[in-house]
Amino acid sequence: MKIVHFPHPALRYKAKPLTTIDKKLHLQVGEMFDLMYEARGLALAATQVALPFQFLVMNLTADPQEKDQEQVFLNPVIVERKGTIEDEEGCLSFPGLFQKVRRAKTVKVHAYNLKGEPVEIEAHDLAARAWQHEIDHLHGVLFIDKMGPVARLASRGALKEFEREFRKAQERGEIPENVEIERLLARLEAGEDVPPPSGSKESAEPRP
Ligand code: ZN
Numbered sequence: 001m002k003i004v005h006f007p008h009p010a011l012r013y014k015a016k017p018l019t020t021i022d023k024k025l026h027l028q029v030g031e032m033f034d035l036m037y038e039a040r041g042l043a044l045a046a047t048q049v050a051l052p053f054q055f056l057v058m059n060l061t062a063d064p065q066e067k068d069q070e071q072v073f074l075n076p077v078i079v080e081r082k083g084t085i086e087d088e089e090g091c092l093s094f095p096g097l098f099q100k101v102r103r104a105k106t107v108k109v110h111a112y113n114l115k116g117e118p119v120e121i122e123a124h125d126l127a128a129r130a131w132q133h134e135i136d137h138l139h140g141v142l143f144i145d146k147m148g149p150v151a152r153l154a155s156r157g158a159l160k161e162f163e164r165e166f167r168k169a170q171e172r173g174e175i176p177e178n179v180e181i182e183r184l185l186a187r188l189e190a191g192e193d194v195p196p197p198s199g200s201k202e203s204a205e206p207r208p
Pocket of ligand 1: 090091092093133137
């Protein structure tokens, strides 16, 4: 498992709601926390590790020592939004890119925890921003879609560079071709036991 970067097709996949909580999910959640801390993130959505299911992990302290702050949410839905606030935002799938994005200041979320119990959360400011950003991920929506025209223009060069890097990684065989990724995501969604198509760190062939 690996955090995928833009423009990996998993980031545009509309994740399916989870219907079972099993050992596999617990293992995936553990791996996602490890990756999130390694990348110094506050939250990570399943689509960011090429898993087509609606769940996310969150620790707003970003501190692996603060285990009691770890939260896992399944099938989250925003049921209420209040106010708006513009602030700088980044994304683990766009390392190094930070831009101003307008979001609701307060949100109310309905979700399920890892025990399958329904939970209701009211979040403000940074937490509300994280929620909106992560829930967007589960629907294939990215923060670049939420940027205003100025931020979007300022991001153009960085996005082109992400696209170049992604294409090169595919040429090296580190990431499957897009059609293959789509096929694997569909198989995962159908419940088949295939590895998430997030790509391997090692290249398939030795590099010169
Ligand atoms: Zn993100």
